[in-house]
Amino acid sequence: xxxxxxxxxxxxxxxxxxxxxxxxxxxFQRIIAAIAAGTTLIAALFLLAKVNADGxxxxxxxxxxxxxxxxxxxxxxxxxxxxxxxxITLFVVFYSFPTIGVKREQSYYYPAVIFLMVGVNGAFxxxxxxxxxxxxxxxxxxxxxxxxxxxEKPQLRESIKYLLVNxxxxxxxxxxxxxxxxxxxxxxxADLAVKIPQIEETGILTVIAVMFLMVFGFKAAIFPLYFWxxxxxxxxxxxxxxxxxxxxxxxxxxxxxxxxxxxxxMDIAFTHELLGIIAILTILAGCVGALAxxxxxKIIIYNIIIAVGVILFGIAQLNQxxxxxxxxxxxxxxxxxASLFFLVGIVAVLFGTSDLRKMGGLIKTYPFLxxxxxxxxxxxxxxxxxxxxxxxxxxxxxxFEGPQFWGSIVILATSLIVLLSAVxxxxxxxxxxxxETVPLKKxxxxxxxxxxxxxxxxxxxxxxxxxxxxxFISGAGEVLLNPSIYIDAVLKE
Amino acid sequence: MRTNDVMLQTATKVVxxxxxxxxxxxxxxxxxxxxxxxxxxxxxTSAIVLLMLAFDIETVKKILPLNYVTMTAVGLLxxxxxxxxxxIFDVPFFTHAYDYFELPLFGKTSLHSALLxxxxxxxxxxxxxxxxIQTIGEDE
Numbered sequence: 001x002x003x004x005x006x007x008x009x010x011x012x013x014x015x016x017x018x019x020x021x022x023x024x025x026x027x028f029q030r031i032i033a034a035i036a037a038g039t040t041l042i043a044a045l046f047l048l049a050k051v052n053a054d055g056x057x058x059x060x061x062x063x064x065x066x067x068x069x070x071x072x073x074x075x076x077x078x079x080x081x082x083x084x085x086x087x088i089t090l091f092v093v094f095y096s097f098p099t100i101g102v103k104r105e106q107s108y109y110y111p112a113v114i115f116l117m118v119g120v121n122g123a124f125x126x127x128x129x130x131x132x133x134x135x136x137x138x139x140x141x142x143x144x145x146x147x148x149x150x151x152e153k154p155q156l157r158e159s160i161k162y163l164l165v166n167x168x169x170x171x172x173x174x175x176x177x178x179x180x181x182x183x184x185x186x187x188x189x190a191d192l193a194v195k196i197p198q199i200e201e202t203g204i205l206t207v208i209a210v211m212f213l214m215v216f217g218f219k220a221a222i223f224p225l226y227f228w229x230x231x232x233x234x235x236x237x238x239x240x241x242x243x244x245x246x247x248x249x250x251x252x253x254x255x256x257x258x259x260x261x262x263x264x265x266m267d268i269a270f271t272h273e274l275l276g277i278i279a280i281l282t283i284l285a286g287c288v289g290a291l292a293x294x295x296x297x298k299i300i301i302y303n304i305i306i307a308v309g310v311i312l313f314g315i316a317q318l319n320q321x322x323x324x325x326x327x328x329x330x331x332x333x334x335x336x337x338a339s340l341f342f343l344v345g346i347v348a349v350l351f352g353t354s355d356l357r358k359m360g361g362l363i364k365t366y367p368f369l370x371x372x373x374x375x376x377x378x379x380x381x382x383x384x385x386x387x388x389x390x391x392x393x394x395x396x397x398x399x400f401e402g403p404q405f406w407g408s409i410v411i412l413a414t415s416l417i418v419l420l421s422a423v424x425x426x427x428x429x430x431x432x433x434x435x436e437t438v439p440l441k442k443x444x445x446x447x448x449x450x451x452x453x454x455x456x457x458x459x460x461x462x463x464x465x466x467x468x469x470x471x472f473i474s475g476a477g478e479v480l481l482n483p484s485i486y487i488d489a490v491l492k493e
Numbered sequence: 494m495r496t497n498d499v500m501l502q503t504a505t506k507v508v509x510x511x512x513x514x515x516x517x518x519x520x521x522x523x524x525x526x527x528x529x530x531x532x533x534x535x536x537x538t539s540a541i542v543l544l545m546l547a548f549d550i551e552t553v554k555k556i557l558p559l560n561y562v563t564m565t566a567v568g569l570l571x572x573x574x575x576x577x578x579x580x581i582f583d584v585p586f587f588t589h590a591y592d593y594f595e596l597p598l599f600g601k602t603s604l605h606s607a608l609l610x611x612x613x614x615x616x617x618x619x620x621x622x623x624x625x626i627q628t629i630g631e632d633e
Contacts, residue, residue, distance in 0.1 A: 003580045010586075014573055020566035062587040072586075 004050055005057045005074035007043035008082045008121045012036050016114035024106050030097060033110035037090035040117065044086045048079040052472065056479060056489035058127065066491050067191040073127030073490055076476035077327060081124040081254060084331050087458070088246045088338045089117045091451045095342055096239040098447040099349070104150050104237075112149065116142035116243065123251045127490055129180065130187045132255060133173050136219070140166050143248060146240045147232065158235040165228040169218035176211040183208065190490035193263040193483045202266040209264040209271045213256065213278075220252025222312065223281040226305050230289060233301050238345030241297065245304050246338040253308055253330060257315050261323070261480040268318060276316035276404045280411075282309030287414050290421035294356045296344040296429070299421050300337070303380065306418055307333040313407050314395035322398025324477040328466070329391030331473075335459045336380050336387065340422075342452040343373045347429050349448070352438045356425065361434025369449065370430040376456050377426060379463060381419035387463030390470075498547065505547035512540040520615060530611035534618025541619075542626060550631055561623040568616025575610040 015036030022028055051057055051074055060069040074082075093113065100109060119139025126132050144166075148159040181187055183204055184195045196205060214225070221229040233244055256275070264271055286305030293299055311333065314326030346369060348354040350362065363370040375386070382388030392415065399408030462469060479485050516536035523529025545553050579588045591605040 002583060003586050006586050010573065010577060014570070017566045017569040017573065020569075021563050023562070059585045061585055062589070063585045069585075 002059050004043075005047055005059060005072055005079075005125060008040050008047060008086065009118055009125060011040045011043055012114045012117045012121070015039075016111045016118065019111040019114065020108065023108055023111075026102060026105055029105055029110045030093075033093045033114060034090070036114050037086060037093050037117065040121070041083070041086035041090055044079070044083040044121075047074060048076075048083050048472075051076055051079045052475065056485060058490045058492075060490075067186055067188045070131050071127035071188055071190065071490050072125050072131075073190070073486065074125055075479045075486060075489070076472060077254075077257070077480060078124045080327070080331060080472060080476060081250070081334075082121050084334050085117060085120050085124065085247060087455075088334060089113065089243070091338065091342075091455050092239050092243045092246075094451040095242070095345075095448060098444045099345065100237060100239050101150075107149070108145070109149060112142050112145040113243065115139075116146065116247070118142075120247050120251055124254060127189050128187055129189055129192070129259075130177055133170070133177060136173070136251065136255075137170065139248070139251065140170070143244065146243070147236050149236065149240065152235070154235040158232045161228055162232040165218060165232075169215055172211070172218075173215045176208060176215050179208050179211065188490070189258070189262055190487045193487050194491070196263045196266060199266075205264070206267045206270055209259075209267075210274070212259055212264070213271070213275065216252045216255040216259070217278075218252070220249050220256060220308050220312075221282075221305055222278050222308060223285045226282065226285065226308075229305065230298060230301050233304075234295075234297055238297075238341060238348070241301075242338045242341035242345070245301065245341055246334045249304055249308055250330060250334055253311050256312060257326065257330075257480070260315060261318065262483050262486060265318075265483075272316045272318055273404070276313055276407055279309045279311075279313035279316055280404075280407050282306075282312070283410060283414050284309075287417045287421075291417060294428075296348060296354045296356060296425050297341075298354075299425060300340050300344055303340075303418060303421065304337060306414065307337070310392065310395060310411055313404075313411060314391075314398055317395075317398040317402040317404065318481075319398050319401055320474075320477060320481060321394045321401065323480050324473050325391050325394025325396075325398055327391075327476050327480075328469075328473050329388070329395060332379075332387040332391050332459065332462060335455065335462065336376060339376050339452060339455040339459060340380060342448070342455065343369070343376055344425065346445070346448050346452065347373075347425075350437045350440060351429070351435065356428040359429040359435055360432035361430070362437070363430040364434055365437065370426070372453055372456050373430070374423075374426055375460065377419070377422035379456075379459050380422050382415055383419070385464050385466075387459045387466070389463060390466040501547045505543055509540045509544055512536055512543070516540065520611070523611060524605060524607065530614030531618050534615045535622065537615075537619050538622040538626070541623060545626075545630070550627070559623075561620045561627065563620075565617050565620030565624065568613045568618075568620060570613070571616065572610050572613030575606055575613065578606065 015032055019029060019032055057074040058071055060066050060071045062069050116139050119135050119142055122135035122138060123132055126135055144163060147162055148155055184192055186192055186195055199205060217225045233241055283306050286302050286309060289302030290299050311326045311330050314322040351359045379386035379388050382392040396408040396411055399405055516533045519528040519536060520530060520533030576587050579586050589605060589607045591603055593601055593603050596602045
C-alpha cells in the first residue's frame with residue numbers, strides 16, 4: 001500500500017464531508033465524529049508501525065517524478081505527531097459531548113473539528129513547502145470557524161485579532177516561499193536539502209531562513225510574536241481551547257523543527273544561535289504571564305508559550321540529546337496541555353468562573369479530580385517519573401553539550417516557575433475554605449471526567465514507560481539529524 | 494423605495510443564459526487550456542448573483558431550491574472519491590486515468606477521470622461562494 005501514509009488525511013476528510021451534509025442530527029454528528037477520530041487513530045498507528053518497520057515512507061502525488069510532483073513524506077517524527085494528533089482529537093470529541101452545547105453541535109462544530117485534524121495531519125505529513133502552506137491554510141480555515149463558533153462578544157472581538165495576525169503571517173509565508181523558490185528553483189523539501197548546500201551565497205539563504213522563522217514563529221507563538229495568543233485562545237469554550245492549545249502552535253513548532261534541521265543548516269552559527277536566544281526569551285515571557293494572572297485558563301495558556309520555548313531551545317542545539325529531547329517534549333506537551341485544559345475546564349464549570357480568587361476547597365467534594373490535577377501539574381513541570389521529565393532532561397543535557405549552556409540553566413530555573421504556576425491553581429482551587437459550587441449532575445461530571453482521566457493516564461504511561469518509547473523518539477531524532485535518510489526516501493528513483 | 498428595474502430584469506433573463514453557457518465552455522476547456530472547475534464555478538456563481546441583483550433572494554431560492562452547504566459537501570466527496578480511486582489500483586494518490594473513445598457527434602474524444610474531479614471542484618466553488626454571498630446578503 002503505497003498510499004497508507006495518506007490515510008490519516010483522507011479518512012477525516014471523508015467523514016467531515018459526510019458530517020456537513022446532516023448538520024442537525026445530533027446523535028449522527030456525535031457518533032460519526034467519534035468514528036472519524038477513532039479510525040484515523042487506527043490508521044495512524046498502522047502507519048507508525050509501518051514507518052518503524054520499513055523506514056521513511058514517501059509518495060509523490062499523481063505519479064509524477066519526485067521533485068516535480070507534491071511529495072508526502074512520513075518519517076518517524078511525522079508519524080508520531082499524527083498519532084498524537086489523532087489521540088487528542090478523539091478525546092476532544094468525547095469531551096465536547098457534555099460541554100460544548102447542543103446549539104453549537106448543530107451548527108457544524110464537529111465538521112470544523114475534523115477538518116482541523118485534516119489540516120494538522122496534512123501539515124505534519126507533507127514533504128513540500130508550498131503544500132505545507134496549503135495544509136496550514138486548511139487548518140487555519142477550520143480554526144477561524146471554531147474561534148468564532150457561537151458568536152459570543154469576546155469571541156468576535158478576539159477573532160478579528162486572530163484573523164488579522166494569521167492573514168498577515170500567511171501573506172509573509174507565501175512571500176518567503178517565493179523568495180526560496182527564486183533562489184533554489186525548487187519547493188520539494190528533500191530537493192531543497194540537496195540544492196541548498198550547493199549554493200555558495202549563504203547570505204540570502206540566511207535572510208530567507210529568518211523570514212521562515214518569523215512566519216512559523218507567528219503560528220508557534222515565539223517571542224515577540226506571541227502577543228495574539230493569550231487573548232485569542234482565551235475566548236472560545238474549553239474543548240476548542242484544548243484543541244488549539246494542544247495542536248495549533250505545535251504545527252508552527254514542527255515546521256521550524258523540520259526546516260531548521262533539514263535544509264536551513266548553511267549558517268548554524270547565526271540562525272540556530274538566534275533560534276536559541278529567541279527560545280529562551282519566549283520561555284521568560286511565558287513565565288511572566290503564567291505568574292501574573294489569577295485566571296486558570298490564562299495560566300495554562302501562558303504555559304503553552306513556555307513549552308514552545310523549551311522545545312525550540314532543544315532544536316537550536318542541533319545535537320542528538322537536544323533533538324531527541326525536543327521530540328519527546330513536543331509529544332508530551334501536546335498530551336499534557338490537552339489534559340490540563342480539560343481539567344481546568346471542569347474546575348471552571350464547577351465554580352462557574354475561571355477566577356482563582358473565587359475558588360476554594362474543591363478537594364473535599366471532588367478529591368479524585370484534585371489528585372488527577374496534581375499529577376497532571378507535576379507532569380507539566382517535569383517531576384520524575386512523569387512525562388515532562390525525560391524530554392526536559394535531554395534538552396538540558398543538549399544545552400550543556402552545546403555553546404548555549406546558560407540556556408539550560410534558564411530552563412532548569414523556569415521549571416520551578418512552571419511548577420509554581422500550576423500548583424498555584426491546586427492551592428487556590430482545591431485547598432482552603434470550601435466555596436459553593438455549581439450543582440452538576442453526576443453523569444455529566446463523569447462524561448467530562450472520564451476522557452480527562454484517560455488522557456492523564458496516557459501521559460503518565462508516556463512518562464513512566466519512557467524507556468519503551470525511546471526507540472521511536474531516537475529513530476525520529478536520527479532522521480532529523482541525518483537529512484540524507486529523508487532525502488533518499490523521497491528522491492529514491 | 495422601488496426603482497425601475499425593468500431594463501435590468503429583461504437583460505438579466507438573456508445574459509444569465511449566456512454566462513451559464515460560457516461557464517460550461519470554460520469548464521470543459523479547462524483540461525488543456527485555461528479554465529476548469531474553479532473558473533467555471535465562479536462564472537456560474539456570477540450568473541446566480543446577477544439573478545439575485547435583478548430580482549431578489551426569495552425569487553432565486555424559488556428558482557434554484559438548493560442547499561449550498563450540501564452542494565459543497567457533495568462536491569468534496571466527488572473530488573475525494575475520484576482521487577481515492579487510485580488507492581484501489583495501488584498507484585500514488587491523485588494519479589488520473591484517461592483513454593480515447595469514439596463518440597457519436599464528437600468523434601474521437603479523450604475522456605479523463607480528472608473531469609470527475611473537476612466536477613467536484615465546480616460544485617465546491619459554487620457551493621462555497623453562494624454560501625458566503627447568501628450569508629452576507631440576507632437579513633436576520
